[in-house]
Amino acid sequence: xxxxxxxxxxxxxxxxxxxxxxxxxxxxxxxxxxxxxxxxxxxxxxxxxxxxxxxxxxxxxxxxxxxxxxxxxxxxxxxxxxxxxxxxxxxxxxxxxxxxxxxxxxxxxxxxxxxxxxxxxxxxxxxxxxxxxxxxxxxxxxxxxxxxxxxxxxxxxxxxxxxxxxxxxxxxxxxxxxxxxxxxxxxxxxxxxxxxxxxxxxxxxxxxxxxxxxxxxxxxxxxxxxxxxxxxxxxxxxxxxxxxxxxxxxxxxxxxxxxxxxxxxxxxxxxxxxxxxxxxxxxxxxxxxxxxxxxxxxxxxxxxxxxxxxxxxxxxxxxxxxxxxxxxxxxxxxxxxxxxxxxxxxxxxxxxxxxxxxxxxxxxxxxxxxxxxxxxxxxxxxxx
Amino acid sequence: xxxxxxxxxxxxxxxxxxxxxxxxxxxxxxxxxxxxxxxxxxxxxxxxxxxxxxxxxxxxxxxxxxxxxxxxxxxxxxxxxxxxxxxxxxxxxxxxxxxxxxxxxxxxxxxxxxxxxxxxxxxxxxxxxxxxxxxxxxxxxxxxxxxxxxxxxxxxxxxxxxxxxxxxxxxxxxxxxxxxxxxxxxxxxxxxxxxxxxxxxxxxxxxxxxxxxxxxxxxxxxxxxxxxxxxxxxxxxxxxxxxxxxxxxxxxxxxxxxxxxxxxxxxxxxxxxxxx
Amino acid sequence: xxxxxxxxxxxxxxxxxxxxxxxxxxxxxxxxxxxxxxxxxxxxxxxxxxxxxxxxxxxxxxxxxxxxxxxxxxxxxxxxxxxxxxxxxxxxxxxxxxxxxxxxxxxxxxxxxxxxxxxxxxxxxxxxxxxxxxxxxxxxxxxxxxxxxxxxxxxxxxxxxxxxxxxxxxxxxxxxxxxxxxxxxxxxxxxxx
Numbered sequence: 001x002x003x004x005x006x007x008x009x010x011x012x013x014x015x016x017x018x019x020x021x022x023x024x025x026x027x028x029x030x031x032x033x034x035x036x037x038x039x040x041x042x043x044x045x046x047x048x049x050x051x052x053x054x055x056x057x058x059x060x061x062x063x064x065x066x067x068x069x070x071x072x073x074x075x076x077x078x079x080x081x082x083x084x085x086x087x088x089x090x091x092x093x094x095x096x097x098x099x100x101x102x103x104x105x106x107x108x109x110x111x112x113x114x115x116x117x118x119x120x121x122x123x124x125x126x127x128x129x130x131x132x133x134x135x136x137x138x139x140x141x142x143x144x145x146x147x148x149x150x151x152x153x154x155x156x157x158x159x160x161x162x163x164x165x166x167x168x169x170x171x172x173x174x175x176x177x178x179x180x181x182x183x184x185x186x187x188x189x190x191x192x193x194x195x196x197x198x199x200x201x202x203x204x205x206x207x208x209x210x211x212x213x214x215x216x217x218x219x220x221x222x223x224x225x226x227x228x229x230x231x232x233x234x235x236x237x238x239x240x241x242x243x244x245x246x247x248x249x250x251x252x253x254x255x256x257x258x259x260x261x262x263x264x265x266x267x268x269x270x271x272x273x274x275x276x277x278x279x280x281x282x283x284x285x286x287x288x289x290x291x292x293x294x295x296x297x298x299x300x301x302x303x304x305x306x307x308x309x310x311x312x313x314x315x316x317x318x319x320x321x322x323x324x325x326x327x328x329x330x331x332x333x334x335x336x337x338x339x340x341x342x343x344x345x346x347x348x349x350x351x352x353x354x355x356x357x358x359x360x361x362x363x364x365x366x367x368x369x370x371x372x373x374x375x376x377x378x379x380x381x382x383x384x
Numbered sequence: 385x386x387x388x389x390x391x392x393x394x395x396x397x398x399x400x401x402x403x404x405x406x407x408x409x410x411x412x413x414x415x416x417x418x419x420x421x422x423x424x425x426x427x428x429x430x431x432x433x434x435x436x437x438x439x440x441x442x443x444x445x446x447x448x449x450x451x452x453x454x455x456x457x458x459x460x461x462x463x464x465x466x467x468x469x470x471x472x473x474x475x476x477x478x479x480x481x482x483x484x485x486x487x488x489x490x491x492x493x494x495x496x497x498x499x500x501x502x503x504x505x506x507x508x509x510x511x512x513x514x515x516x517x518x519x520x521x522x523x524x525x526x527x528x529x530x531x532x533x534x535x536x537x538x539x540x541x542x543x544x545x546x547x548x549x550x551x552x553x554x555x556x557x558x559x560x561x562x563x564x565x566x567x568x569x570x571x572x573x574x575x576x577x578x579x580x581x582x583x584x585x586x587x588x589x590x591x592x593x594x595x596x597x598x599x600x601x602x603x604x605x606x607x608x609x610x611x612x613x614x615x616x617x618x619x620x621x622x623x624x625x626x627x628x629x630x631x632x633x634x635x636x637x638x639x640x641x642x643x644x645x646x647x648x649x650x651x652x653x654x655x656x657x658x659x660x
Numbered sequence: 661x662x663x664x665x666x667x668x669x670x671x672x673x674x675x676x677x678x679x680x681x682x683x684x685x686x687x688x689x690x691x692x693x694x695x696x697x698x699x700x701x702x703x704x705x706x707x708x709x710x711x712x713x714x715x716x717x718x719x720x721x722x723x724x725x726x727x728x729x730x731x732x733x734x735x736x737x738x739x740x741x742x743x744x745x746x747x748x749x750x751x752x753x754x755x756x757x758x759x760x761x762x763x764x765x766x767x768x769x770x771x772x773x774x775x776x777x778x779x780x781x782x783x784x785x786x787x788x789x790x791x792x793x794x795x796x797x798x799x800x801x802x803x804x805x806x807x808x809x810x811x812x813x814x815x816x817x818x819x820x821x822x823x824x825x826x827x828x829x830x831x832x833x834x835x836x837x838x839x840x841x842x843x844x845x846x847x848x849x850x851x852x853x
Binding site: 032055057068069072077080101227228229230233238246 | 397399400401430431432434436446447450451452453454455456457460462463464465466467468469470471472474475492493495496649652653656657
């Protein structure tokens with residue numbers, strides 16, 4: 001018997017990419033935002049400041065700098081909240097130490113970085129994709145991290161929900177990379193019915209407090225996380241720690257922690273890897289792109305098809321852990337690949353590493369603060 | 385066991401392997417004892433207390449106590465504490481920082497936490513030196529003192545931590561020393577129950593790093609010196625100007641009625657949601 | 661009543677000086693076309709660091725299908741509320757595209773074939789010079805055969821604060837009526853493929 005049909009509560013809105021991030025965050029259950037204003041991410045803070053105080057227990061706080069912003073977010077997450085911050089280039093650089101802290105203490109949080117032209121102050125209102133490798137390796141020390149990218153406004157919403165789900169599932173910071181174009185494009189988006197949206201919240205311990213070990217290994221590599229003040233008193237430290245959370249320098253315990261941190265991401269690789277294959281079935285020439293450039297690439301591929309070129313687009317939505325199997329599949333299929341990016345070749349470096357000389361990889365780089373146009377990509381495709 | 389030792393053992397983490405990292409003669413253990421007595425006398429449940437600390441010798445204090453404990457990054461303890469307090473105002477959040485932690489690398493955060501008047505108790509353990517990294521000068525190293533980075537004497541003026549906190553708007557500011565355990569208990573308890581931002585500066589000598597380089601033969605000498613230099617605020621005001629110079633003034637410098645930031649947020653939310 | 665037309669990447673650039681309300685104009689148009697008419701709309705913007713003065717522009721790509729590339733490629737319509745913007749962006753216009761200018765600010769048009777109305781003066785007459793963008797919006801509602809006045813009015817009400825609604829509605833009507841009077845057959849001049 002068919003289930004009783006229920007009217008879907010979807011709404012359409014005309015929103016900026018930045019506003020869509022807020023919609024996604026609220027949908028995912030975010031109730032805490034702390035940050036520092038920086039162009040071109042400010043609309044996220046502005047929207048949060050208007051929306052969060054209307055929620056039960058919702059907190060928006062503007063901090064004195066980006067370091068403080070991410071610090072407060074980590075604190076709130078430890079206290080049991082789903083929390084996020086947003087920033088751009090210079091602020092992202094300041095946040096790096098705390099990203100490392102969140103990695104090692106396994107604190108779930110979402111950090112949206114709206115990429116602008118850099119280095120340093122660069123061009124605050126111009127787009128770029130120059131923070132890709134920084135998102136992966138910006139904080140010191142070996143660490144796994146999840147980096148996602150969004151290219152259109154609807155995707156901003158979905159990827160923010162996904163970012164929160166990954167953060168909560170794997171107890172890790174998740175970095176969501178947008179760029180100035182995506183953040184400041186207004187488009188019609190559909191707010192999904194909250195009942196149809198998959199939202200994951202961190203597991204909390206169910207055992208008696210005296211049995212609880214905050215950093216104990218298990219099959220998933222992720223232990224349950226109690227909010228501060230719930231009866232499970234434990235120690236949180238940025239020092240390398242044992243499974244009680246106490247500092248240790250015992251080589252065996254250090255090794256165990258580091259291995260587990262990597263394993264908890266690695267073993268769920270196929271859950272985290274997200275790519276879109278567009279017109280790839282019979283492709284002979286493949287464009288690999290992400291973010292706003294993927295939109296230009298999509299139009300270029302369409303135009304190339306109209307001219308009889310068998311072109312395809314592999315759009316990367318997960319940037320790290322690097323979606324190696326998806327890229328390898330295209331490398332095996334296509335003798336030529338084109339990697340357009342708004343940087344001097346940060347993702348193409350990964351693709352070349354995986355390619356290992358099998359196919360021809362052409363890079364297409366643009367670093368003048370302008371988006372790569374479909375025309376540029378098309379002419380590169382036609383050159384072969 | 386003495387009663388007070390029994391009390392302290394009740395709050396220590398027995399799963400953590402002692403001994404602790406503090407040197408013989410360090411004042412930080414006295415502060416921890418005082419903190420435990422204060423929490424106990426206020427009747428706070430262990431579950432409701434969160435200790436947040438920065439990096440340095442003082443940062444190692446929380447690991448030994450059976451509260452919720454967060455050992456954060458250098459200088460940023462107040463930012464984490466702000467997040468915790470805003471996320472769950474029911475918790476009693478106590479922040480432990482060193483002088484370099486609170487005023488050098490984390491100066492900006494202290495200034496703004498005081499200005500915001502968020503309901504945190506901040507204990508700044510001032511030992512006039514970077515102890516853990518091996519005795520480099522800090523922003524509170526007195527003029528002319530020696531350290532491993534001021535081998536020819538400190539040329540810069542030192543920060544008066546309590547004065548900084550006061551001018552930045554902290555609604556409770558006090559200074560005490562580890563030589564006055566009862567006074568310290570009182571100051572810490574008051575800071576914990578104070579609704580807004582409460583800061584207690586605690587002079588806690590470091591003989592290993594500061595004392596040895598500044599002609600204190602033993603830690604006992606250093607404590608004697610501290611005792612001699614300490615003077616209460618009332619007595620200090622009666623002193624003739626020439627005797628005021630090197631005095632360590634203790635007491636309450638600021639105590640204002642106020643409501644904490646977290647409470648203001650809660651009121652705003654209630655108003656926006658139409659709840660009374 | 662105008663019919664909903666099928667559009668394939670119809671590209672509009674709204675340009676002028678910072679402070680003229682270019683972005684608000686784009687947002688109101690975009691919302692009307694996206695939410696009321698159901699088109700796919702991508703509205704992008706470019707602006708300098710100054711909040712007042714400096715070049716400001718807002719681009720709209722309108723399509724019946726999904727829009728892949730959100731920025732403009734070649735313009736179907738250029739709206740210039742300033743001389744500098746007009747000179748700068750005229751070259752981006754398609755050969756069969758149209759130019760609409762504020763004749764108060766744009767005194768030298770690069771071509772003789774253009775639509776022009778004195779938006780700024782009209783706004784002054786309405787009573788508030790800051791409503792020039794809404795006067796332009798009224799005119800645009802007449803020039804664009806796929807944008808209905810009722811849809812624009814609705815989005816106007818949703819976006820602008822209530823206390824300045826009355827004067828803006830007046831401004832909108834002024835623009836719409838004047839455009840209807842002076843360029844009666846303009847909407848039929850478009851060639852849609």
